[in-house]
Amino acid sequence: MFRIGIGNDTHRLVAGRPLILGGVSIPYEFGPEGHSDSDALAHAVIDAVLGAMAQGDIGVHFPDGDPKWKDANSFDMLERVIGLARERGFHIVNVDATVMLERPKLRGHIEAMRQNFARTLRVDISCISVKAKTGEGLDAVGRGEAVSAQSIVLLSDENH
Numbered sequence: 810m811f812r813i814g815i816g817n818d819t820h821r822l823v824a825g826r827p828l829i830l831g832g833v834s835i836p837y838e839f840g841p842e843g844h845s846d847s848d849a850l851a852h853a854v855i856d857a858v859l860g861a862m863a864q865g866d867i868g869v870h871f872p873d874g875d876p877k878w879k880d881a882n883s884f885d886m887l888e889r890v891i892g893l894a895r896e897r898g899f900h901i902v903n904v905d906a907t908v909m910l911e912r913p914k915l916r917g918h919i920e921a922m923r924q925n926f927a928r929t930l931r932v933d934i935s936c937i938s939v940k941a942k943t944g945e946g947l948d949a950v951g952r953g954e955a956v957s958a959q960s961i962v963l964l965s966d967e968n969h
């Protein structure tokens with residue numbers, strides 16, 4: 810049996826925070842505000858995996874008020890969610906994701922992001938798609954005030 814899930818995430822960009830997307834540190838003067846490292850792309854994938862399993866969302870599993878996840882590496886959170894999927898007999902078929910950021914250009918970082926997801930999700934890199942877009946100068950992303958990401962994940966259930 811297949812299960813599909815969708816994830817969305819947005820963070821405000823503020824001065825003095827590291828910009829981490831898809832587990833890649835990207836030099837920039839602004840970074841996402843938030844409780845963990847606020848990797849919006851990783852968060853969108855986490856929500857998509859949880860959504861495919863109908864297991865709530867990232868806020869349920871990693872509450873903002875929990876000091877354990879303060880400045881946490883979002884790939885440690887993703888690793889934990891993948892563990893939940895494996896316990897239930899699911900494995901990842903493929904991931905498609907889009908990250909929206911006005912500046913800087915992400916093209917040079919996409920392969921490293923795909924490798925990070927492939928390693929953590931234990932799939933071949935050919936099963937991981939990461940696309941980057943700008944906001945074309947419109948909305949909060951376009952004004953450089955926010956980073957957002959969307960993801961769709963397909964899971965396969967070994968038990969059915």
Ligand SMILES: [Zn+2]
Binds near residue numbers: 819820847848849
């Ligand atoms: Zn987030």
